[in-house]
Amino acid sequence: MSTTDPIADLLTRIRNAITAAHRTVVLPSSGSKREIARILKEQGYISDFSTAPATEHPGELLTITLKYTNDRRSAITGLRRVSRPGQRYYVNAGHIPKSLGGLGTMIVSTSSGIKTGHDAKKAGVGGEVWAEVW
Numbered sequence: 047m048s049t050t051d052p053i054a055d056l057l058t059r060i061r062n063a064i065t066a067a068h069r070t071v072v073l074p075s076s077g078s079k080r081e082i083a084r085i086l087k088e089q090g091y092i093s094d095f096s097t098a099p100a101t102e103h104p105g106e107l108l109t110i111t112l113k114y115t116n117d118r119r120s121a122i123t124g125l126r127r128v129s130r131p132g133q134r135y136y137v138n139a140g141h142i143p144k145s146l147g148g149l150g151t152m153i154v155s156t157s158s159g160i161k162t163g164h165d166a167k168k169a170g171v172g173g174e175v176w177a178e179v180w
Contacts (some may be wrong), residue, residue: 050131053176057125063112064120074100075108080090080130081160082177083155089151089162091122091179094157128152128175150180 049055056079063071073079075097083095092112100107113121121141129135129142137154145152152163156173166173 051127052079053082054127054130055080057177060110060112060122061125065113067118069112071110071112072107074105074114077156078113078160079108083108085151085153085160085162086110086122086179089179090104091151099180122179124178124180126158126178128178135175136173137175139167139170140172142167142172143175145178150178153177153179 052074053163056073059071059073080095080097083092086092087095091113093113095108095110097106097108098129115121142154143152144150144163154161154163154166155176155177156166156171158169158171158177161169162173163175
């Protein structure tokens with residue numbers, strides 16, 4: 047089964063796993079999904095991620111290990127898709143929005159790779175704002 051918006055699918059699977067208090071999320075892997083997982087790990091929202099060959103179909107599977115506090119609260123409070131296939135959202139470096147006044151993280155696809163909003167602004171590059179995490 048293919049999805050028309052793989053990034054929204056990734057965010058929804060993570061959101062659903064947090065709601066069900068699951069430890070891991072397993073989904074088909076892609077370069078952009080691995081980059082989003084890398085950013086989530088760097089920013090402290092998830093514990094780890096890994097890829098492994100899929101057994102039932104060609105390609106790889108991405109396994110994301112979610113991060114919880116001692117009282118079982120997720121490190122991720124919320125996830126939101128900003129740019130969608132039907133309504134793309136592009137910004138230049140000076141107009142990259144802040145998530146929760148700078149407390150959250152914006153994920154931006156730039157010409158020099160997928161970066162956090164903060165890193166893209168520091169590098170002076172704009173791009174498509176993919177998602178917001180807080």
